[in-house]
Amino acid sequence: MNQLTQPAPFPATSAVDYESLAARFRPIFKRIAEGALQRERTRALPYEQIGWLKAAGFGAVRVPLEYGGGGASLPQLARLLIELAEADSALPQALRGHFAFVEDRLNAAPGASRDAWLERFVAGDLVGNAWTEVGDVKIGDVITRVSRDGDRWVVNGRKYYSTGSIFADWIDVYARRDDGLDVIAAVSTHQPGVGHRDDWDGFGQRTTGSGTSTFENAVVEEAHIIDFATRFKYQTAFYQLVLIAVIAGTGRAIVRDVAEEVRNRKRVYSHGNAAAVRDDAQVQQVVGEIAARVYAAEATAWRAAEAVQRAYDTHFGEDREAEHDANVHAELETAKAQVAVAQLVLPAATDLFNALGASGTSEQKLLDRHWRNARTAASHNPLIYKERIIGNWEINGTEPPYVWQIGAGKPAQEQRAAG
Structure with missing residues (x-):
């Protein structure tokens, strides 16, 4: 057994x-929910709503109590994110x-740098994400320098899928230093060299x-350039846990909305x-099955959070x-949870229409948004690859990949030559 002294955990x-x-x-979640449908209809970005969360210290819920944070465990964070997603699923993904x-930073070595970041989080600073590059970049390469x-x-490059960065004070940028070292550069957004475009065109x-x-x-401070090799080891599991x-x-929003629609249907x-539709046994069965699916999805999420x-x-x-x-x-737990939760919630997002008439498809209600949002979140890490990884572990004991990338593959003729 390999033993190594580590700093004591935050208590x-x-x-x-x-x-x-x-x-x-x-x-705050209630106020966020009140405007969610209108924001969806007009594609209005939730700047104000993010501001409410910042002011309330939501971004610091994982920061230890002695630093002024919420002291939440990861299962508690997951539960909060589920509640926030019920109000508006865009916000937890933006965060x-x-x-x-x-x-x-919680996993980082103790010291002034770590403490400074924890203080920033408690003060309300938010951090965005900029890792993925599109175009001709090949798998394993990174163009941003x-x-x-x-x-x-200084940092130069272009990133896509930079979720939440438009709201952030800092951006977590995956880049390569001139000496070939892959790093995370924590770049302040409050400077002219940083730009954002809300050009995400997903449904x-x-x-x-x-x-x-x-x-x-x-410009990025030298102290804010972090060797990627030191990144916390369960990062992929954590990213997946948020999704x-x-x-x-x-799913909780689906249960809420279908029950309300049935309750008020004349x-x-x-x-x-x-x-009355609310007394129709078959309609009640539809809603009951949806609620049971979502119950299982939520319980699965909690179990995955315990593993993280x-x-x-x-x-x-x-x-x-x-x-x-x-x-x-x-x-493995988050991979299994991703597959299970998607297979529970996506059918629920369709079955809700079995409890309603044609009026349920009204653009004014936008009930289709639940399937669109769940399907989009479930597409970030393809389910088929997660299923293969799980199966390979169960059969062969093959460990899952901890970090994976996306990029341009080899042309067909190059693959044939290599084979």
Whole structure:
């Protein structure tokens, strides 16, 4: 057994009472929900709503209590994100990069740099995401560069899928330094060298603030250039956990909306089963099955969050083998959860129309948004590859990949020559 002394973990991350913590944010979630349909209809970005969350300290819920944060565990964070996703599924996804950067700083070595970041989070600073490049970039390569410019460091490049960056104070930029080292550059958005375009054209999650981020000689402090090799090991599991929460929260919104639609529906069919739709046994069955599916999805998300919490906890222990095993477990648990939650919520997003008439398809109601949003969130990490990874583990004990990339593959003729 390989043992290595590690810093003690931040204490009491599971001692916070969830209901007390959630009570701080539920009034804000309610206000966010009130305008969600209109934002969806007009594709209005939730700047104001993000501001409400910042002011309430939502971005610091994982920061330890002694630093002024919420002291939440990862399962508690997942539950909060599910509640927020029920209000508006775009918002937890817009904050996905922020919470990942917070998690990385929580795993960082103790010191002034880590403490400074925790203080920024408590002050309300948010961090966006800029990792993916599109176009001719090949798998394993990165075009964005961090370079010396006299006595300063600058970032140059273009990123897409930079979800949440348009709302952020900092951007977590995946780049390559001139010496070939892959790094994370935490770039301040409050400078002229950083630009954003809300040009995400997906049919779902349209108000996440995703799109293109550009960096033209954007200055980054040397202390904010982080060796990517030191990134927290369960990062892929964590990123996936946020999307699982997004989908499960979307499921809760489906239950809410279909129950309300049925409750208020006046017209009935002559071949129905009751004088009021709300009393129709077959309609009740449809809603009951949807609610059961969403219950299972939410329970699955909580279990996956517990596995990610174990990966966090073992990082601070002395048993490297236990940490390794916890990281493997977190990857597999979140992979299974992704598949299961998608297969539970996506059918629910369709079945809700079985409880309604043709009026349920009205553009004014936009009930189709739930399927579009869940389908989009479920497409970020293809389900088919997650299923293969799970199967390969179960059959052969093959460990899952901890970091993966997307990019241009080899041309067909080059593949044939290599074969």
